[in-house]
Structures are given as C-alpha cells and as structure tokens.
Amino acid sequence: MHGPLQMFIRSLHPFLKKTSNVCLSTQRRRALSNGSFVRQLFEQTTSTYTYIIADGKSREAFIIDPVITTVARDMQIIKQLGLTLRYAINTHVHADHITGSGRLKTLLPECRSVISKCSGGKADIYIEHGDEIEIGEKNDKNQRLVLECRSTPGHTNGCMTFVWHKGASVFTGDCLLIRGCGRTDFQQGSADKIYTSIYEHIYTLPDHFIVYPGHDYTGQTSSTVAEEKQFNSRLLKSREDFVKFMKELKLSYPLQIDKALPANLVCGLVDP
Ligand SMILES: N[C@@H](CCC(=O)N[C@@H](CSS)C(=O)NCC(=O)O)C(=O)O
Ligand SMILES: [Fe+2]
Numbered sequence: 001m002h003g004p005l006q007m008f009i010r011s012l013h014p015f016l017k018k019t020s021n022v023c024l025s026t027q028r029r030r031a032l033s034n035g036s037f038v039r040q041l042f043e044q045t046t047s048t049y050t051y052i053i054a055d056g057k058s059r060e061a062f063i064i065d066p067v068i069t070t071v072a073r074d075m076q077i078i079k080q081l082g083l084t085l086r087y088a089i090n091t092h093v094h095a096d097h098i099t100g101s102g103r104l105k106t107l108l109p110e111c112r113s114v115i116s117k118c119s120g121g122k123a124d125i126y127i128e129h130g131d132e133i134e135i136g137e138k139n140d141k142n143q144r145l146v147l148e149c150r151s152t153p154g155h156t157n158g159c160m161t162f163v164w165h166k167g168a169s170v171f172t173g174d175c176l177l178i179r180g181c182g183r184t185d186f187q188q189g190s191a192d193k194i195y196t197s198i199y200e201h202i203y204t205l206p207d208h209f210i211v212y213p214g215h216d217y218t219g220q221t222s223s224t225v226a227e228e229k230q231f232n233s234r235l236l237k238s239r240e241d242f243v244k245f246m247k248e249l250k251l252s253y254p255l256q257i258d259k260a261l262p263a264n265l266v267c268g269l270v271d272p
Contacts, residue, residue, distance in 0.1 A: 036145055038169060040212065040221060041074065043067040046097040046256070047215045050074065051171055053164060054083050055145040060135035062087045062147065064162065064171050065214055066100030068268050074100065075107060086135050089114040091173025091214055092159040093121045093264045095187060096254035102269035113267050116151065119158025122266050127160065150201045154194020155182030161201060168206070170225070173214040176202050178223045179232050182214075184246050186253070191246035195239050203229055
C-alpha cells in the first residue's frame, strides 16, 4: 500500500512505523477478505468484553466470555448474521459476572462449552497449553479458523489466552488489559506468574497483533502488542517492582463475586 492512505494510517499510529505493514498484515487481510471477522461486544455493569469470532465461508463461530445478562443480545446477533455457534469459550472462571456459556448451550444444542483443564470449572471440552480449537470448512485445513490456546496463569491459575494467528489477533482475557493487567489477589492469583505469562506468551507475538482484552474500565476497546510493550507502565516495571505494585493495588472485591464464582464453576447454569 502506498500514497496518501498509508501516510494517513501512519499519522494515526506513529509508533507503528517501526513495524511497518502493521495493521494490514497480509495474513490478516486474507483472513478478513474471506469474510471472517471479530465482533467485540460490551457488558456495561462489569465492563466485560465478549467476542464473536466467525468464519466467513462456513458461518461457524466461537464466542469468548459471554455474560449471562447479555445472552439475548448475543443470540440475536448470531441469528441475524446467520452464524452457527460451535464453541462458547471462557478464558477463566470469572469472579465478577456469571458466564453466559451454559445458557447459550441450552439455546443452541450444537454449541459446546470450553474452559482450561486446571480452572476447576465444568465444561464439555477441557483445554491445555498448545491445544487448538477450530471451526470452518472441514475438508480444507488451510481454510480453517484456528485459535491457539496459551496457558497464561497469574490472574487465576486456569487463565487461557487465545491467539488467532491468521487474524493477527490475541484474546487475552484478564491476563493483559489495555495499559494494565488482571488483579492477582484472589483465585490463586500470582503477580510473579502473570508477569511471566505476559512476557513469554503475549509479548512474544508479532508487534502488530491486535490485543483484545476481557475488560476495560477506561473506555478503550483494543490495543496492539507493540503499544502495550511501549506504554503498559505496570509491565515496564522490573519483576520485583511489579510484584510489589500488585501487592499494594488493594482493589475492592468484585460486587458479584459471591454468586459468580460458584455459578461459573458449573458453567453459569443457575438463575442470575
Ligand atoms: N469493580 C468491578 C471489579 C473490578 C475488578 O476487580 N476487575 C478485575 C477483572 S474482573 S475478575 C481486574 O483484574 N482488575 C484489574 C484492574 O487493575 O482493575 C466489579 O465490581 O465487578
Ligand atoms: Fe477475572
């Protein structure tokens, strides 16, 4: 791409000059040109992001971190866009809201719930580091939409991050947040572990990959690996200073924690 359009894009993201080819990497353009897409959805009470990732050709889809109170909205989008929801994935056992994955499964019998093996949560499919979850045309491996599962403990022990390589996107749950990270003061949280998870399994992705977090409390929607490496002040600290900082964070407990944790251990299948 040359000319005024490129100059315009670069003027919006000056720091991306370093990584050139940035937002329009060839792979991502190809993935999106067959109609595949990510739809980011917001739940206002707990500032939670839900993602629908759909394969353009087969119209099969994943949903990541659905919330029980917004299942009706998500169902409407799935229906309107003619999608077949194959997997409802939770990045971890949430403490702040009840997952919508159990409710979605009762409404869409072809949908199976997914969570990490070591999360302690109940699901149809248990994943581990290195597993891949796929949707799309069964007869053509190259056309499949694949999410790589990366174990990124620290916020909880069972936290997973999902990488859509062809879409140059990473879904980080409550591990890496925009200019922040998940708290580490309950659910087997560990500041030391989250620091390792981010440096080894997220910051090692290409700079232009889009970071889609599990929450945002400041009105931001997405970031990139390059941006977070440059501007995430928590992670710019030494490991020792980061651990100290997280210990002193002293956030109040999520308002819904007492009902959310037990419900999410059984896929949210209780009345909200
Ligand atoms: N006030 C919210 C809870 C906010 C909170 O604790 N967020 C978590 C992710 S949800 S488990 C977190 O890790 N925050 C990190 C941060 O730095 O804010 C509520 O009551 O729901
Ligand atoms: Fe969380």
